[in-house]
Amino acid sequence: MQKKRVLMVCLGNSCRSPMAEAVFQDQVRKMGLSDFWEAESAAILKYHVGNAPEPRAMTTLRKEGITNYSHVARQITINDFYKFDWIFGMDEYIIHKLYEMRPENNQATIELLGKYDPAGIVVIRDPLFDVGSAGFEKAFQQALRSVRSFLAINMKREPMISDIIRE
Numbered sequence: 442m443q444k445k446r447v448l449m450v451c452l453g454n455s456c457r458s459p460m461a462e463a464v465f466q467d468q469v470r471k472m473g474l475s476d477f478w479e480a481e482s483a484a485i486l487k488y489h490v491g492n493a494p495e496p497r498a499m500t501t502l503r504k505e506g507i508t509n510y511s512h513v514a515r516q517i518t519i520n521d522f523y524k525f526d527w528i529f530g531m532d533e534y535i536i537h538k539l540y541e542m543r544p545e546n547n548q549a550t551i552e553l554l555g556k557y558d559p560a561g562i563v564v565i566r567d568p569l570f571d572v573g574s575a576g577f578e579k580a581f582q583q584a585l586r587s588v589r590s591f592l593a594i595n596m597k598r599e600p601m602i603s604d605i606i607r608e
Contacts, residue, residue, distance in 0.1 A: 442477065451485070454514035455495045463510040487516055497574045526548060
């Protein structure tokens with residue numbers, strides 16, 4: 442069975458999308474689903490390409506127990522639309538840009554990650570220019586709820602996967 446691939450996308454691949462990628466990887470590992478799912482992240486813009494995630498994002502991940510994550514920011518490519526099954530944007534602007542660059546005949550489903558948030562908060566707001574870490578913690582919690590919900594929904598479609606879930 443081929444792995445399902447997910448790409449998390451935000452403006453600069455510095456805050457929201459790397460945290461969402463780390464959350465997805467952590468949840469998949471904890472659920473024993475690493476053979477079935479894979480996640481990466483990317484940016485719409487070039488601002489942070491080649492850089493590590495924002496320090497407050499990394500601090501938030503470590504505080505939440507995700508200590509083995511590393512990442513170098515990259516920009517999304519046209520090839521990503523063929524390589525990934527889902528491309529998740531963090532807000533409406535990102536979704537708009539993804540649809541603008543989406544090639545014809547691609548396989549990717551483009552959605553807001555927050556669409557899956559059971560709390561109903563569909564936009565994961567960019568905390569980059571916030572003072573302090575509260576916005577990063579909020580984005581982390583939104584990503585966590587959304588990823589858990591997304592995986593639960595999609596595992597119901599894959600009976601072989603749901604049989605091995607232990608949480």
